[in-house]
Amino acid sequence: MGYRCLMAVDRDHVLRTAAALLTRKSTATMDEVARAAGISRATLHRQFAGRDALVRALEELGLAECEAALDAARPDEGPAADAVRRLVRAVEPAAALLAFLYTENQLFEGDQVNEGWNRLDARLTALFRRGQESGAFRLDLPPVWLTEALYGLLASGAWAVAEGRVARNDYTHLIVELLLGGALRREGS
């Protein structure tokens, strides 16, 4: 018996290929997704009941990667600003997928948003709140807004990189510096 082990690795490969494709072309066909993954449409359909199931699986993948990045960033250790820096750096590989899911979720008109996003939002919001309470972050920008803005900047950055407007290596720096420091020069430096 094969223990279905091959199916598992294939599934992950298909998922990541689909993520890479749908990130670039969010309206890609099931056939295109299958072709991109090097499998037939039939096999794709055997692993994911339909397009919805595929998107759901991508959602869980992106969510898991974000949570993993957040865990790796140790959001409760050290200055909040440094934690944000670590977080953005850690989440960079998943940024494109996150951008896809972020815009995709705009058309889930309130039906069922994966509960996982709420948990992730809560953790991010908590990080920003910690920054405020420690005196490092300003108080007139609500943690909820900072969370939302982080999503937006991650997506914008991913697209800017994809279109060649900014260098891939600058991605983390540009996002972190803008989110934390803003465009204005600081009086201190």
Place this chain on the structure above:
Amino acid sequence: MGYRCLMAVDRDHVLRTAAALLTRKSTATMDEVARAAGISRATLHRQFAGRDALVRALEELGLAECEAALDAARPDEGPAADAVRRLVRAVEPAAALLAFLYTENQLFEGDQVNEGWNRLDARLTALFRRGQESGAFRLDLPPVWLTEALYGLLASGAWAVAEGRVARNDYTHLIVELLLGGALRREGS
């Protein structure tokens, strides 16, 4: 003779209604768009050859509103930071439409992006560059990135408002303060 004047006002009304609907549900049907505008699908088709034509028209509308907002903000007068503030305030009414077009354009895979966007990008980039050259903006964030980030924040803000996460009245303030000042408290204040 009716001078076709009624068609003009109807066209504008349809366009704005479509903008409001597609902003919330980017996959809305032509039938839904027509119904939302209070007209029949046939009439909608008489005014816009197809869905593509409708999106193109929306693109021109959003572009025109952005250019108008930029004109009204007088981007060449006074401190660049104040100009950005005026710009965000002026572009707020068009923010939702801009958010729709911003994500919609992600799937124009390089074919034909309306030349108007390039002009708008150039004007925004020039504003940020002026801020750098005047010494007000930091130099390690390229104007191109600031432009891209502005789009992203405008979209994020529009969605956050639509979902009730932030108050509509705070929209301008939140975006401008984050874009210019960042999340960190400034040493000076």
Place this chain on the structure above:
DNA sequence: CCGCGATGAGACATCAACGTCTCACATGGG
């Protein structure tokens, strides 16, 4: 060598949106 399971290729029906068409209506001007 045989059989089992997974796969690829492709046919097939379904469905939703689209675009086009016709026809009836009603509204307003001549």
Place this chain on the structure above:
DNA sequence: CCCATGTGAGACGTTGATGTCTCATCGCGG
């Protein structure tokens, strides 16, 4: 009053993606 124009309602064919199905093939273990 009459007609021209714009409109609503709806039928119709087309298209593209989807989901399901069958069948031939291939690889691998027994």
